[in-house]
Amino acid sequence: MEVDDVKVCPECGSHHLVKDYERGELTCYDCGMVIEDSIIDQGPEWRSFDSDQDEKRSRTGSPSSFMSHDKGLATEISWSNKDYYGKRIPHKNRAQIYRVRKWHQRIRVSNAAERNLSMALQILNEDGTKLGIPKDIKETAALIYRKAVERNLIRGRSIESIVCASIYAACRMVNIPRTLDEISKVSYVNKKKIGKAYRHLAKELALNIKPATPYSYVSQFCNKLDLDKKVIIDSENIIRLASESGISMGKGPTGVAAAAIYIAAIKNGKSRTQKDVARVSGVTEVTIRNRYKEISRMLGFDQNE
Template identity: 85%
Template structure:
């Protein structure tokens, strides 16, 4: 009988069971019967009284991560010039330790494919940090990139464009979208190249992502414009009315979101110029002005200029 399955004493039916790890026994508190006599303590055999002791005595590393080319499963050699006990390594031994580190780094990347993967994941981490996206999105983007490598979708395309396309796809999957303009700006990769690479990945990897909606961009744009929650709610209300009126059909979601925010901000006395909204949304002032006029006319919103 497995311990995890035991909920009641088979003798008296009591639920008061006691685990004695010193003897390796599971006993009933009420009748004293020994239910299991070979318990295994799943915890560590050592004690730690602070976080420093816990880190030193633990014999497991960090969890597996797709953001490292070896998934974080390789041995790491510290560059701190200190041994396991925290003592400084003597000067006469440092040159030897340096050579060990150097060869260890070379061995970790054994061929051109691993070298390219390591470079790509480094670029992904840097671009992700600049965009301020959380780790789970970067992990998802790294997984998409790895799948692209396995299917040989990188050939004939730059590493940077595929990395940016993976980030864009991952953001859409998690429903925290970033515009192509944002990704292009931080990565210095042409926007058209990123879009082309994304369409290639979406087709070959069968990502089947749903089109983004204006709602997805409202919070992000309002935060950058330092607008409060009321403006966000009013913007979403305007977007909903515009959608019901058919104004969103065939229009870019960022343009609709930008125009709705512009209108809502003016209505709440939080004046933001079309230039400010265009800067954070990545669309032109002309687009915002056109969407604003269409929404105002269709919904009967008074002129807020």
């Protein structure tokens, strides 16, 4: 039974109508008049007893995604060479299926703008996968890129640089930042171009991105250096003390984070070389030494340890 308050009973004018899906009737609750005797059940014709059955038996498509140029709303032909029932397609039919699949891929992209968008999103997905960022961040980056296309911010710039800038901005927005060096290595785009494209996007799209802090990089750098949680906690405490003392003011967050990790690792008997820390943080050994000396001097750490 389901109450329907939209229609009106033609007999008594009541809005209190009841849908009975077992009988297929729409009746008036007040006077009992049968208004319709063949209503359509909009629900599924199958039953499910758990979430797995509900997911398997549902025939709806996948949710829309910004990672696809058509937002995933178009039909796709799988590359698995299996039919609907999971049986393998015979070899004699595979050439035909391949041609159908190839032409289907071509007609999904109707013009140059869609072709460029499709190529850019493919690059974005590949770079995001190499960086190990989750799907939701890639979706955010794709949305930023789409907004840049709509505002005609791509003109005069390479697609790759705008894609990288979108990824960098998305990571900053969710406070899981990746350094320009990391993005540059996986994309083979000069980090100065990425930085310039990022500043352009941030200004034109009015992206509300807070400045990166050293805390944002600690877990990432420690994981790459194979350091445990105790080093992470000590590094964050060192950063907090440095911030309260004003040492980190005006300094690059990656350099401060790298120096804090270097000190915390020494204190916990798990020292790493400045070269190793510099490699994962993307800053120079000179920068680490300078930040290390400043923090050690101000906070009373023994620089000879």
